[in-house]
Amino acid sequence: xxxxxxxxxxxxxxxxxxxxxxxxxxxxxxxxxxxxxxxxxxxxxxxxxxxxxxxxxxxxxxxxxxxxxxxxxxxxxxxxxxxxxxxxxxxxxxxxxxxxxxxxxxxxxxxxxxxxxxxxxxxxxxxxxxxxxxxxxxxxxxxx
Numbered sequence: 687x688x689x690x691x692x693x694x695x696x697x698x699x700x701x702x703x704x705x706x707x708x709x710x711x712x713x714x715x716x717x718x719x720x721x722x723x724x725x726x727x728x729x730x731x732x733x734x735x736x737x738x739x740x741x742x743x744x745x746x747x748x749x750x751x752x753x754x755x756x757x758x759x760x761x762x763x764x765x766x767x768x769x770x771x772x773x774x775x776x777x778x779x780x781x782x783x784x785x786x787x788x789x790x791x792x793x794x795x796x797x798x799x800x801x802x803x804x805x806x807x808x809x810x811x812x813x814x815x816x817x818x819x820x821x822x823x824x825x826x827x828x829x830x
C-alpha cells in the first residue's frame with residue numbers, strides 16, 4: 687500500500703485564536719499529541735484524563751468546545767460526561783473521537799458537532815473546531 691502523506695492542517699481563523707479547547711482522553715499519548723497540535727494552532731488547551739477531571743476543568747476553564755474520547759473508563763464514558771455537563775448547565779459543543787470506527791447512528795444531538803476516529807487524519811478533526819467554537823459563541827451570545 688503506498689504511503690499517503692497527511693493532509694495539511696488549515697490555519698486557525700484569527701478571531702478564534704485563544705479559544706479554549708477541553709481535551710478529555712485517558713491515553714496520555716493522545717492528550718500530548720492533541721495539546722501540541724492545538725497550541726501550535728493558537729488555541730488554549732485544558733486537559734483532563736477522565737470525566738471527573740473534565741468536569742472540574744469545564745467549570746474553571748470555561749471551554750468553548752470539548753474533544754472527548756467516547757470510550758472513557760468507568761464510571762463515566764463520553765456520553766455520560768456530556769450528560770453531566772448539561773445537568774450542570776454547561777452547554778459545550780462536543781467532538782467525540784474514539785479508537786473504534788463504529789459511531790452511533792441516528793444521533794441528532796445539537797451539542798455533538800461530530801464523531802471522529804482516531805485513525806483519521808487529525809486535520810479533519812481540527813477542521814471541526816471553528817464550527818464548534820462559532821456555535822458555542824452564538825449560544826453564549828443568545829443566553830446573555
